[in-house]
Amino acid sequence: MIKEGNFMMFLSNFPEKYVGKSFEIDCVDVEIHGFDDHQPPIFKGPGVIRGDQAGRFSYKIYNQTPVNKEIFNYLKAVRESKDPKKVNLRLFAKAYDGIEWAGGWSIPNFDDFSSQPYILLHGEIDSLSTRVKKLHGDQTKDSTELVFADNIQLPLSGTVKIHHLHNEEVIRTSWKGDHQNINFEGIPMIFQKSFNETRLHVIAEHGEKFTPPFIENWITEALIFVTARVIQPRMVIRHFSDDALVFIRATPKDTRSQIPSVLSLVSNDTEAFWSLFTAYLSKCKVEQRFELLDITRGFYELCLASKGTLQGFLTSLSVYIEFCIDQIFSSEKSTDEHKEKVQKLIEFVGTWECDDGIRSRAKSILAMLNKPAISGRLNILIRQSVISPAHKKSWNETRHFLAHGNIIDYSREEEFGQYRNYLISMMYRLILRIIGYKGQALDYDGEKFIIAPYQWSDET
Structure with missing residues (x-):
């Protein structure tokens, strides 16, 4: 809860006010600081911060500081320097409702001031944050809350009963899924849709090796994978005992992709969906990384590439599949004896003196022998039932065709469209x-996408 003017505003009202809609924050004072925010502000004055349903945030500041030497030097640096320490500025704002916001880094734009003593600044930022002091009525603590503005379709087993009234008479009763409680390794989590279904709230309690700021990224990663969408939370609230940190962040305006989700054909299979979600979340927890996992980063890029051309998507997909194969065999290392033999071969070729360019290229190609042939790895994965022979054939045909600089023409779009479907299936199996x-x-069965049992073994 936070004091706002002469009345009290619960922390739960922040998502209603700032998520899933356009908003405007009128500021009684905005300070723009340089790289060292302990120094006096370079610009200062009233202003406004605006946000849409998605995207970045815009700001406008009516600077009240007359043009002085420091401002003139900064404007000169913007034109001449690319050093972030010299040109990046940070915004701090006090709104009329009493909330104090800190903004992300920005390089503002300036209106022409040649004949005026003041400057009008405007620009964009990626984030806003504030610390909220809690009062006794707010019981949520030691947890992280993510608020998504998208209407993300998830299988929710928890239902709400709805009465439809005519005057005061109940004429119809219906139910809809609006929440899901899960237990992740002993840690309670709840997924809750807002009443108007414009927001999805995810609240996870903190636990051992499951703490902020990591968990907000891990939960997002798992949702990106199970939904095949480039989603990001519009708001993150880190609930502590006595206060909370609130972040509003820039999000993609279009989160859709052309990749079917891994369980898209069984939207009502709640158990399978949440089992997959927790498996991915567990992988994030084991890795204990703040930045995206490599498999998540690659999958995110694939979602973006899927909205482009077939040629571009297949190029990205075939390369990502090779990366996933390397991840599976990452513990496999060439023996010292094998490396020694390869090195002797490289040294032998190095004695060839006919053409320096050819010799250098040959040595580079031979160095690749230190890495096991991918064909052998694919055969192992087939024996382990991770992939099928059809997957291997589709990957070989696609990878070799594209690697030699060929362009997919209209006459082969249907053929490569089928390869695309096989490779999507192969990608999911590897992940x-x-x-x-x-x-x-x-x-993929050669004609359509299906849902099938997936069981693999470690036998080689």
């Missing part, structure tokens, strides 16, 4: 193997 998941998963 599921990396995170250790067994169960229902998306597959």
Whole structure:
């Protein structure tokens, strides 16, 4: 809860006010600081901060500081320097409702001031944050809350009963899924849709090796994978005992992709969906990384590439599949004896003196022998039931065709469209193997996508 003017505003009102809608924050005072925010502000004055349903935030500041030497030097640095320490500025604002916001880094734009003593600043920032003091009535603590503005379709087993009234008479009763409680390794989590279904709230309690700021990234990563969408939370609230940190962040305006989600054909299979979600979340927890996992970063890029051309998507997909294969065999290392033999071969070729350019290229190619042939790895994955021979054939045909600089023409779009479907299925199978998941998963039978049992073994 926070004091806002002469009345009290619960912390739970922040999502209603700032998420899933356009908003405007009128500020009685805005300070723009340089790289060292302990120094006096370079610019200062009233202003306004605006945000839409998604995207970045814009600001406008009516600077009240007359143009002086420091301002003139800064304007000169913007034109001449690319050093972030010299040109990046940070925004601090006090709103009329009493909330104090800290903004992200920005390089503002300036209106022409040649004949005026003051400057009008405007620009964009990626984030806003504030610390909220809690009062006794707010019982949420030691947890992190993510608020998504998208209407994310998730299988929710918890239902709410709705009475439809005519005057005061109940004429119809219906139910809809609006929440899901899950237990992740002993840690309670709840997924809750807002009443108007414009927001999804995810609240996770903190636990051992499951703490902020990591968990807000891990939960987002798992949701990106299970939904095949480039989603990001619009708001994150880190609830502590006596206060909370509130972040509003820039989000993509279009989160859709052309990749079917791994369980898209079984939207009502609640158990399978949440089993897959927790498997991916567990992988994030084991890795204990703040930045995205490599498999998540690659999958995110694929979601973006899927909205482009077939050629570009297949290029990205085939490369990402090779990366996933390397991840599965990451513990496999060439023996010292093998490396020694390869090195002797490289040294032998190095004695060839006919052409320096050819010799250098040959040595580079031979160095690749230190890495096991991917064909052998694919055969192992087939024996382990991770992939099928059809997956291997589709990957070989696609990878080799594109690697030699060929362009997919209209006459082969249907053929490569089928390769695309096989490779999407192959990609999912490899990722599921990396995170250790067994169960229902998306597959391709040569004609259509299906959901099939996915069981693999470690036998070689």
